[in-house]
Amino acid sequence: MSGPFKLAPLPWDEKALEPTIAARTISFHYHKHHQAYVDMLNKLVEGGKFASMKLEEIVRATAEGREEKEKKIFNNAAQVWNHDFYWRSLSPAKTEPSPKLASAIARDFGDVSNLVSQLAEAGKTQFGSGWAWLVSKDGKLAIEKTANAMTPMARGVNCLLTIDVWEHAYYLDYQNARPKYLESVLADLINWDYAARNLAQEDNAVRAAA
Numbered sequence: 001m002s003g004p005f006k007l008a009p010l011p012w013d014e015k016a017l018e019p020t021i022a023a024r025t026i027s028f029h030y031h032k033h034h035q036a037y038v039d040m041l042n043k044l045v046e047g048g049k050f051a052s053m054k055l056e057e058i059v060r061a062t063a064e065g066r067e068e069k070e071k072k073i074f075n076n077a078a079q080v081w082n083h084d085f086y087w088r089s090l091s092p093a094k095t096e097p098s099p100k101l102a103s104a105i106a107r108d109f110g111d112v113s114n115l116v117s118q119l120a121e122a123g124k125t126q127f128g129s130g131w132a133w134l135v136s137k138d139g140k141l142a143i144e145k146t147a148n149a150m151t152p153m154a155r156g157v158n159c160l161l162t163i164d165v166w167e168h169a170y171y172l173d174y175q176n177a178r179p180k181y182l183e184s185v186l187a188d189l190i191n192w193d194y195a196a197r198n199l200a201q202e203d204n205a206v207r208a209a210a
C-alpha cells in the first residue's frame with residue numbers, strides 16, 4: 001500500500017538476535033505487526049491534515065485526542081514510532097554505555113545492574129500490553145512504563161531505550177514467561193550505543209536552542 005509512511009528497514013538481519021529472539025518472532029513482529037501499523041496509519045491519514053506531518057508530530061498532536069478517529073491515528077502512529085525505536089534499542093553485538101551515559105547511570109541508578117533490574121521490573125509490572133522505557137527527563141535518567149501504544153515521546157520526554165512487552169514480542173519464544181524474555185533481552189541485546197546517541201541528541205538540541 002502506498003502512502004506517506006513507510007516501514008523503516010530493520011537495523012540487523014532477522015536472524016541476528018537469535019537465540020534470545022528467534023528470526024520467526026522478528027519476522028511476524030516486523031512484517032505483520034509493525035507493517036500493519038504502517039498500513040493502517042497510511043489509510044487513516046489519507047486526504048487529511050496529518051498526511052503531510054512528520055510521525056513524531058502526529059503522535060504528539062493526537063496523544064490527547066478524544067475523537068475516535070484521532071485515537072486510532074494516535075495508536076497506529078505511536079506504534080510505528082515505538083517499533084522503530086524498539087528495533088534500534090536492540091543490538092546483536094555487545095555494547096557498553098559511553099563515558100557520559102555511564103556517569104549519568106552512576107548518578108541516577110548507582111550502577112548498570114540496578115538500572116537493568118528496574119527496567120525489567122517496569123516491564124514485568126506493566127499490566128497488559130505496553131512498553132518499558134529508559135528516558136531522560138528534567139536532567140535525570142528515569143524508568144517509565146506505558147500502556148498499549150502510549151510513548152513518553154508523546155509528552156516531549158527524551159526516550160533512550162525501550163522494550164516491547166506486548167505478547168507478540170515474546171510469545172513464540174517464551175510463551176507467557178514475560179520476565180524471562182525481559183531478563184534475556186536486557187542481558188544480551190541492550191543497545192547502549194543507541195541510548196548514548198539519544199542522550200547526546202538532547203545536549204545538541206539544548207545547544208541549538210541556546
Ligand SMILES: [Fe+2]
Binds near residue numbers: 029033164
Ligand atoms: Fe510489538
